Amino acid sequence: GENVEQHPSTLSVQEGDSAVIKCTYSDSASNYFPWYKQELGKRPQLIIDIRSNVGEKKDQRIAVTLNKTAKHFSLHITETQPEDSAVYFCAASRSGAGGTSYGKLTFGQGTILTVHP
């Protein structure tokens, strides 16, 4: 099955700096890569996702890049703010042959991001 490794496990930055979180995956058939943010005591929520037919996607201060050959993808947060402090999870899943989806999302271990004012 799919295995997703996420690094670093903790990341501490100063407000205004950039933050980068990296993930690698094992299943070359994976084609959907979402990123979730989980604030303390809350549920995970999607912040950005990318599909295998795209190399990069950007949404304001957040961007995700995908390298299919190396099987890794990264989350980039620019101009970090204290409200970006949270746990971030990467994940991977894949559609089946003929367009059937499996619904099986495999998560990385998470990165605790702390942004100091």
Next chain:
Amino acid sequence: NAGVTQTPKFQVLKTGQSMTLQCAQDMNHEYMSWYRQDPGMGLRLIHYSVGAGITDQGEVPNGYNVSRSTTEDFPLRLLSAAPSQTSVYFCASSWQGTTEAFFGQGTRLTVV
């Protein structure tokens, strides 16, 4: 539109007791999943379902049962609770496996 609703929010069980965690969604999503979240281990998939009447095991299925009799509901049953099942449990639903997953608010379970 309530989204994904989990009950209860907190539960304490004694070793050997059984219970059911409830999960309901009102978005007509085909895909529903149960995850457990433990410190440093991310979200691990317990069981998932791709539609009513269809379920499959995830990464950590032992000690848990599921069924999917309707599109809306996906209950998770703990057959005989063990301290190793102390965790935060999240239910999630999505339109397809490769679309946004919406999570419930979580259930914090303690087994003593």
